[in-house]
Ligand SMILES: C[N+](C)(C)CCCC[C@H](N)C(=O)O
């Protein structure tokens with residue numbers, strides 16, 4: 124096995140560079156950093172399909188540095204695939220140019236070394252790669268960096284958290300970065316954000332929305348308006364009460380955010396209801412873990428029907444993040460369920476029991492936040508987490524709002540470095 128022990132001086136130089144400290148001012152450093160090429164490790168395995176055996180050469184290199192909580196173990200195939208030279212990677216479009224199929228699975232370097240704040244590798248075909256160590260740390264696959272960074276702040280009716288929900292004045296929101304930041308941060312933390320003193324028009328509401336993302340167009344339109352006029356065959360376009368729900372369970376992807384602005388209401392009722400669906404689901408996980416598990420896996424069909432339209436979608440009521448396995452989405456709209464025709468008979472009664480257990484958590488009065496939307500208040504709701512509803516109402520009530528796609532919302536939160 125060949126080892127490459129770098130001199131202490133190179134590591135010392137590297138660390139100081141990384142810490143942007145001039146070399147001269149550094150006290151002498153005592154730490155154990157090294158780059159080791161583990162060379163080849165032969166692992167022979169007998170495949171049951173043929174008696175012969177394969178030699179799998181696994182090679183990787185290990186890098187560690189005092190500023191990292193642990194060392195990085197990087198496979199050569201991964202390193203070659205992540206070469207960021209101008210031949211392998213288009214830095215204008217942020218896309219790879221190299222073809223993964225061209226990289227031998229058992230590729231090994233001719234030479235690897237640390238030079239300043241970089242790892243350099245010379246490959247057998249003469250190709251040279253170099254990687255900023257900081258980039259390697261940030262993008263390595265050992266799971267450290269991908270650890271879950273999203274920690275929603277769960278709330279119920281009594282939560283003190285509710286007072287931390289952003290209610291930003293329109294002038295501040297439209298004219299300062301902090302204004303938009305605070306509203307998006309509030310949506311990330313609580314699933315709710317409010318902009319106040321917005322002129323009660325669709326156009327002004329649109330301007331507020333555009334600060335976060337463009338409007339998501341659906342069959343309901345872009346910036347929609349609705350009242351008790353049946354413009355679409357849906358109970359939202361009536362004066363009826365609507366229980367807590369998330370929208371678009373019948374779309375292959377539900378809108379990420381939903382925006383509401385009550386432009387006018389001259390009657391009684393019509394209060395808005397919000398429920399933290401994550402709080403309700405985690406309550407279910409506590410008291411009915413098996414129901415939580417089944418609702419996270421069993422498919423439930425939803426549909427939206429009107430003249431010339433038939434949207435249909437199958438998915439679970441609770442959805443977990445593929446990496447962190449934590450709750451990622453609630454898809455809850457009991458009225459928009461299609462006929463329950465896809466589960467086997469023996470699963471049906473248990474599913475009804477599970478849905479009722481979850482509904483009881485959603486309908487727990489302790490979790491219901493009721494308030495009246497007045498003209499001027501633009502309400503942003505995370506439609507993947509927070510359920511909304513409304514009380515029945517009298518008189519004329521005119522609402523405007525829109526959907527924002529999940530991708531556009533997450534992109535904005537990422538660009539603002541909130542997630
Ligand atoms: C929001 N807007 C009035 C445009 C549409 C309402 C659609 C309501 C549908 N039942 C759902 O829950 O998705």
Ligand SMILES: O=C(O)CCC(=O)C(=O)O
Pocket residue numbers: 359365370383395511512513522
């Ligand atoms: O009218 C409201 O306050 C909400 C109606 C609703 O749930 C919706 O439009 O998605």
Ligand SMILES: [Fe+2]
Pocket residue numbers: 359368369370511
């Ligand atoms: Fe809705």
